Amino acid sequence: MSARPRIVLLHGTPVAMEPIQQAFAARWPEAEIVDLLDASLSIDRAKDHALSPRMFERFMELGGYAHRIGADGILVTCSAFGPAIEQMGRELPMPVLKPNDAMFQAALAKGMRIGMLATFAPSVLTMTNEFDAFVRASGSQATLRTIVVDGAMDALRKGDARTHNELVAAQAPALADCDAIMLAHFSTSRAFDLTRRAVKAPLLTSPDSAVDRMRALVGKSAT
Secondary structure (H helix, E strand, O other): OOOOOEEEEEEOOHHHHHHHHHHHHHHOOOOEEEEEEOOHHHHHHHHOOOOOHHHHHHHHHHHHHHHHOOOOEEEEOOOOOHHHHHHHHHHOOOOEEOOOHHHHHHHHOOOOEEEEEEOOOHHHHHHHHHHHHHHHHHOOOOEEEEEEOOOHHHHHHOOOHHHHHHHHHHHHHHHOOOOEEEEOOOHHHHHHHHHHOOOOOOEEEHHHHHHHHHHHHHHHHOO
8 A cells, every 4th residue: 555545436426526525635634535436327326226237347347447546445425336335345355435334333323213314315225225234233223214305416416505405404303303313425415514403413424434434444454
């Protein structure tokens, strides 16, 4: 590993890029960030109810490219591809991180009733399955309740972050009885400040948690 660890960020949509870049700048500025964007991933995922074999192949192709350019770690910033990311992690010789594992761990530390605000409906089943598996592995009895915020992702893709944030924050009070509320996607973290004013429950985002987790994983792999 070089003096500056090279972390490849694999994006399935451009709206995920800014939040994770900001998190790295604030929490791990020493890392060398390389962005790989394939916006067709999220477009095609929205058309498919399940991950196709070709989607798994595409992730392995992207992961292989990241390996060839010297990645010390790969962080996927889109939450709709969990099984494909897991396959990359099994087959590549560097840490490969799904976007939400670290956030799930932080949520379970807050209590048993966890809420989630999502803006990309195709990711919800994958994330729910991942959360349930995480709960089982942790020996917890935590439950998850999810609200899909209609219209928020469309607004963000059109460049209207203000409407996106307002729509997300408006749904948060419906989860006010939860012990913690997760903003499901990297892109949703833009709504953190406005949503925090709407509820008293602890509010969690994935970018900061993912950066901290990747830093720990790359440190371990270098020893």
